[in-house]
Amino acid sequence: MNTSAQIGKYEFFNIIRNRWIIFYTILLLIFTDLLFRFGGDNPKVFISLMNVVLILIPLLSIMFGIISFYNSREFIELLLAQPIDRKRLYLGIYAGIVIPLSLSFVIGVSIPFIIHADWNFDKFWSFLVLLITGICLTFIFVAISYLVAVKNEEKVKGFGIALLLWFFFTLIFDGILLLILFMLDEYPLEKFSIILTLFNPIDLARVLLLLRLDIAALMGYTGAVFHKFFGSFMGFTVSGSTLLLWISIPIFWGLKSFTQKDF
Amino acid sequence: MKRFKNIIEINLFKITGRLFWSPDKEKKSIIFIYLLFGIMLSSTSLTAKDVIVGKSGEVQSIQEAIRMAETGDRIFIPGGLYQERNIIIDKTVTIWGEDRPVIDGENQSSVFIIKANGVIIRGLVIKNAGVSYIEDNAGLLIEDARDCVIENNDFINNFFAIYLSKSSYCTISNNRIQGNATRESSSGNGIHLWYCKNITVEKNYISGHRDGIYFEFVQNGLIRDNQSEQNLRYGLHFMFSDSCKYTSNTFKKNGVGVAVMYTNRVEMTHNTFENNWGSASFGLLLKEIRDSLIRGNIFYKNSTALYSEASNRNRIEKNVFTQNGWALRLMANSMDNQIVHNIFEGNSFDVATNSRQNFNQFNENYWSNYQGYDLDGDGLGDVPYHPVKLFSFLVQKNPPGIVLLKSFFIQMLDMAENILPVITPETLVDKNPRMVRHYD
Structure with missing residues (x-):
């Protein structure tokens, strides 16, 4: 068996045994279920779920990632004493946490959805987009947290930076975006704003989800430009590859630092 | 054929009857005689066939x-x-x-x-x-x-x-x-x-x-x-059509909704505008409408329920705005409109405007987003309600800003602005918001 897979398997079961992951699943499960129970099967539930995906998932992923990396530091050092390829080790522990996190997200959201929702083709697609963006965000933010953890020996500093990054992507970036739009408001900015959203995975995920909803009509002309872009094959390719870039860049950066790191 | 004959007789009766009751008394008898002659000469020339x-x-x-x-x-x-x-x-x-x-x-x-x-x-x-x-x-x-x-x-x-x-x-x-x-x-x-x-x-x-x-x-x-x-x-599309009345009509799922332009003294009452949903759709678009009455209409699920541009001195009262994207978009060139006794519930944005000045009156509306209290129990909230959210104001100023729709940042900003308004028009305010939804 591949070393990477073996390490991943070990980490996977380690995480599964962890109480927090169960707590995370149950939290999502209860939340989604309550939304459906009180909100009925309507678009507003989807909007609230979208908020969960966009705020909660990045935060929990980044926190989980950083905690688990610091916690398994001794284990990593032990394994490093063995003749194991560093790359495989890193990818193994990354897979070991990202897979259970994604799984618990999928389970936590899907079960209430399957029970409560009235399925039709359109809703199925929206749900699929929700799942895919959620999984992508998990992958991205765990990768970022690992990068931060590898770069910083000090736990407190690592935590601080991770939180700050989450804060940047959920709040500060949008503030800067708004500022740029107002500074350049004499120019046509519809296309430019598409480009800007690509620089923040959370914004990109939000726009992709919004376009699946009725509420997209509120976006007026800008929305129409977005629809045209993201609805086309080109838009699909661009948004898909941007999300992949957002996953792969922190992974490889972290990997590089990890292989060069002096433990 | 018998049925048609009956109808002919009835018609004949109507015509003669009308002549009998002619107010012109002098002419009456002459007409009557003439009529009898006529019938005798040829019955077809006088009666409908x-x-x-x-x-x-x-x-x-x-x-x-x-x-x-x-x-x-x-x-x-x-x-x-x-x-x-x-x-x-x-x-x-x-x-x-x-x-x-x-x-x-x-x-x-x-x-x-x-x-x-x-x-x-x-x-x-x-x-x-x-x-x-x-x-x-x-x-x-x-x-x-x-x-x-x-x-x-x-x-x-x-x-x-x-x-x-x-x-x-x-x-x-x-x-x-x-x-x-x-x-x-x-x-x-x-x-x-x-x-x-x-x-x-x-x-x-x-x-x-x-x-x-x-x-x-x-x-x-x-x-x-x-x-x-x-x-x-x-x-419905009307222009330059003064003094018309529109009542109890239903306008549903039209491409752009209803547009009324360049008209004075219109009455639009008890109409229903629903499901006009799309990136350029309106429930009701007013452009240069003056001295008109918009009362008792229902606006349901329109992307913009009521859009008003350069429309002055209108009274918008007792309408119900439910689940629209924008309930009311009042451009700054709309002045002296009275928006009273309306119901705003479950709209994404209640009111949007593109100016910090406001020349319209809002009073005694019900706003489902209102969070004030009523200590003296008169049914009207003690805290004024500012229906313009910061984001809707920003978007009106800078349309591409809508990319941030539903983002966490915007939710935070709206909350902060709600507590302490600095950017949204301060005078666009309902001083007496209703506490409970009224039905009348």
Whole structure:
């Protein structure tokens, strides 16, 4: 068996045994279920779920990632004493946490959805987009947290930076975006704003989800430009590859630092 | 035939009766004698007769029947298919379809053209008036006529269905108008009025045309109980039509909703505007509407329920705005409007504006987003309500900013602005927001 897979398997079961992951699943499960129970099967539930995906998932992923990396530091050092390829080790522990996190997200959201929702083709697609963006965000933010953890020996500093990054992507970036739009408001900015959203995975995920909803009509002309872009094959390719870039860049950066790191 | 004879007798009775009660007493007896003579000489010249169109009978076509008929006659068209077009009605006749005869214009030109006063058309199915880029072909064209009545007809797949120009005192009621419009440039309107006066349009159903109902230069029109839906552009479109009334109509799922422009003294009451949803759709768009009343309407699920531009001195009261994207978009050039006793519930944005100044009055509305309290128990909140959210203001100023719709940052910003307004118009405020939704 591949070393990477073996390490991943070990980490996977380690995480599964962890109480927090169960707590995370149950939290999502209860939340989604309550939304459906009180909100009925309507678009507003989807909007609230979208908020969960966009705020909660990045935060929990980044926190989980950083905690688990610091916690398994001794284990990593032990394994490093063995003749194991560093790359495989890193990818193994990354897979070991990202897979259970994604799984618990999928389970936590899907079960209430399957029970409560009235399925039709359109809703199925929206749900699929929700799942895919959620999984992508998990992958991205765990990768970022690992990068931060590898770069910083000090736990407190690592935590601080991770939180700050989450804060940047959920709040500060949008503030800067708004500022740029107002500074350049004499120019046509519809296309430019598409480009800007690509620089923040959370914004990109939000726009992709919004376009699946009725509420997209509120976006007026800008929305129409977005629809045209993201609805086309080109838009699909661009948004898909941007999300992949957002996953792969922190992974490889972290990997590089990890292989060069002096433990 | 016996039935027709009875009708003739009734008509005769009506005519003589009217003469008997003539206010001009001196002339009365003379007229009466003259009338008796007339009846003796030839009964047909004075009383209405019936002309029956029939493939097997002596009158083969509708046009032929009209040629044979005289003023006051009635033309009966039995059920069947009549492929005729450009039927010109130049006499006061009543055309009555039995068993819904179909008159097919074969996509070439107009079907009926009315040029006489007092024409009544009932019970026909008028089909396929041809698309033309030069002429306004219509299923029924009324030119320069008055006192016409068009009722209980079906209009199917016409370019324009009913087209009135320079006419007055006509009634169009209970018609079912169904178009097959696919492109705006190659389609006409359902009911089109141009330069008309005192027209009543009621209980019609219109769909699949470019504009459902179109009014231009019309005065004293009354539009009542119509349903206009799934038209390509506007459910109702009117311009330069002063002193008209629109009541209890339903406008649903039209491409752009309803647009009313350049008009004074309009009354729009108890209409329903619903499901006009799209990136450029409106429930009701007002442009340069003045001194008008918008009361008791229901706006449900429109992307923008009421959009007002350069419209002044209007009273917007007792309307219900539910689940719209924007309930009210008031451009800064709209002034002295009174927005009172309305209900705003579950809208994404209650009010949007593009200026920090405000020249309109808001009072005693119910806002479902209101979070104040009522200590003195008078039913009105003690804390004023600012219906303009920061984000809707920002977006009005800078449309691409809408990319941030539903983002966490915007939610935070709205909350902060709510607590301490600095950017949103301070004077756009409802000082007496209602605590509970009222029903009246």
